[in-house]
Amino acid sequence: MRFFSGALLVLLAVWLAGCSPQPGGARYPEDARGALWPFWPTQMRFHPLTRLVKEAGAGVWVIEARVEFRDAEGAMSKAIGELVIQLEDGASPRGSASAVQTWNQDLRDLAVNRAQFDEVIRTYLFRLEVDASKFPQQPALGAYFVGSNGRELKATVEIRQ
Helix, strand or coil: CCCCCCHHHHHHCCCCCCCCCCCCCEEEECCCCCCCCCCCCCEEEEEEEEEEEEEECCCEEEEEEEEEEEEEEEEEEECEEEEEEEECCCCCCCCCCCCEEEEEEEECCCCHHHHEEEEECEEEEEEEEECCCHHHCCEEEEEEEEEEECEEEEEEECCCC
16 A cells, blocks of 8 residues: 555656656657757748838838748748848859858847747848948849758748849
8 A cells, every 4th residue: 555655646746747748759848949849940931022122211222031931830930040141143153142241140039039020921021231332133132041950941032123
């Protein structure tokens, strides 16, 4: 009887600690750093609303780059990691495009992540000021993302003028 009482107490302690097994044997971590987190982005693209605009008052050209992430189920998601966006010359042969201008975005910084995320369209909006003297005839954007889970994603788009 003493063994049964001790075993019952151990089971109760495990249950109260939240260590009970999950259905299917998988236990998802409490935060997004765990490898089993099912909502890591697996796809990235520039949303069709990405465009070049001229700021009326300042006369400055700005690329409104909208970056969209999707998880393995195809649902739009947020992302945690490092994002590099590059303005490239689309007239260059594929694979040889060199960066005209580069912007780094640290989406590991939650304040930056929240500030850049557009809840309505569910994309990240980056307003990138462009050096007009270096602007190529056929502008294109390239995005390179390294998630905090180590996954690398790439996307490209030609910019409408």
